[in-house]
Amino acid sequence: VQLVESGGGLVQPGGSLRLSCTGSGFTFSNHPINWVRQAPGKGLEWVSYISSRSEAIKYAGSVRGRFTISRDNAKNSVHLQMNSLRDEDAAVYYCTRDSVAYAMDVWGQGTTVTVSS
Amino acid sequence: QSALTQPASVSGSPGQSITISCTGTSGDVGNYNYVSWYQQHPGKAPKLMIYDVSNRPSGVSDRFSGSKSGNTASLTISGLQAEDEADYYCNSYTNSDTLVFGGGTKLTVL
Secondary structure (H helix, E strand, O other): EEEEOOOOOEEEOOOOOEEEEEEEEEOHHHHHHHEEEEEEOOOOOEEEEOOOOOOOEEEEEOOOEEEEEEHHHHHHHEEEEEEEEOHHOEEEEEEEOOOOOOOOOEOOEEEEEEEEE | OOOOOOOOEEEEEOOOOEEEEOOOOOOOOOOOOOOEEEEEOOOOOOOOEEEEEEOOOOOOOEEEEEEEOEEEEEEEEEOOOOOEEEEEEEEEOOOOOOOOEOOEEEEEEE
């Protein structure tokens, strides 16, 4: 059972980046997925949630209107499209699986997003 | 949504018990039993330790327990061990239909 994130990198302020999360070892389509981020030396911040069949989508206020979450269950993947990136969006981004409601029982290794000119 | 309030640090000696508090509001911790706790060692991804206030996932030591009273949730670690030294974060569902983490607590085993 694992989640693997990809797509991180260096982007200029105002730029865009698309993160991906691929799951394996479990029935991906049965589980909601979250994105959680952690700025360098800081705590965890919940970013976004997508239910198992995309019927429910949620965002933190800090990213609403700039980030878009989506999933493709046929490819066992979730994506986070990040636009209008700001300095404060720089962080390690983790994707996580919900086991029961809002309990994140599987975490990826994280992908690093750096926002700098 | 403001972060839940946790003490910045707690410490204890091996074998002792410690408790980490997580204070929210009636809009999150106080109104929902969707409170979870995560352990994070340096450079590692977090690990689920408690969910739904007091439930332990399979494989988590029974030295870890959770509870809630009013707007405050608590994580108790009994029989403290060196390997418990880590950062701990609480998380709650909110009435804004979002999730919120606490600021994190650094546990030092003396």
